[in-house]
Amino acid sequence: MSHHGERTFVMVKPDGVQRGLIGEILSRFEERGLKVVGGKFLQIDEELASEHYAEHEDKPFYDDLVSFITSGPVFAFVLQGADATRQVRSMVGETDPLEADPGTIRGDYGLDLGRNVVHASDHEDEGANEREIALFFDEEDLVDYERIDETWLYEED
Numbered sequence: 512m513s514h515h516g517e518r519t520f521v522m523v524k525p526d527g528v529q530r531g532l533i534g535e536i537l538s539r540f541e542e543r544g545l546k547v548v549g550g551k552f553l554q555i556d557e558e559l560a561s562e563h564y565a566e567h568e569d570k571p572f573y574d575d576l577v578s579f580i581t582s583g584p585v586f587a588f589v590l591q592g593a594d595a596t597r598q599v600r601s602m603v604g605e606t607d608p609l610e611a612d613p614g615t616i617r618g619d620y621g622l623d624l625g626r627n628v629v630h631a632s633d634h635e636d637e638g639a640n641e642r643e644i645a646l647f648f649d650e651e652d653l654v655d656y657e658r659i660d661e662t663w664l665y666e667e668d
């Protein structure tokens with residue numbers, strides 16, 4: 512595997528899918544140079560939602576969060592690249608779109624904390640990226656390959 516090998520988990524939430532933003536969101540990451548190594552269109556059930564959002568189980572917004580994330584299909588995907596988790600979080604922006612800088616996905620497409628278009632693994636939560644990938648994907652669903660622009664994206668091989 513390329514040593515620019517960090518992988519991270521991203522998901523266009525039901526609001527992003529309904530608003531026709533899958534392509535736009537995926538494009539931003541592709542253009543940045545992050546490599547798509549897996550993708551899946553699915554409707555999340557209660558069980559998967561409760562595992563994915565386990566850390567929020569005791570929060571007041573938990574029930575609304577689970578009913579929203581299971582309310583329609585999502586597009587889940589895995590990106591790979593140098594510091595992929597941090598790069599992606601900086602492109603996604605703050606959790607509350609009101610706080611998210613313009614130019615970030617949430618800052619460009621969201622208005623409401625509970626409808627913030629996209630999920631991405633938290634870089635401050637050690638191992639969240641691999642945990643979330645494993646929740647949604649089997650290892651054989653992920654493809655290891657080289658993109659033709661990789662030699663131009665990184666200073667060193």
Ligand code: UDP
Pocket residue numbers: 572576605606624625626627630631633
């Ligand atoms: N959320 C919410 N109300 C809150 C905090 C969070 O509805 O007061 C939702 C929001 O959509 C967020 C998700 O719960 O994306 C998960 O929260 P987290 O703190 O993990 O934020 P994220 O990692 O998505 O930025």
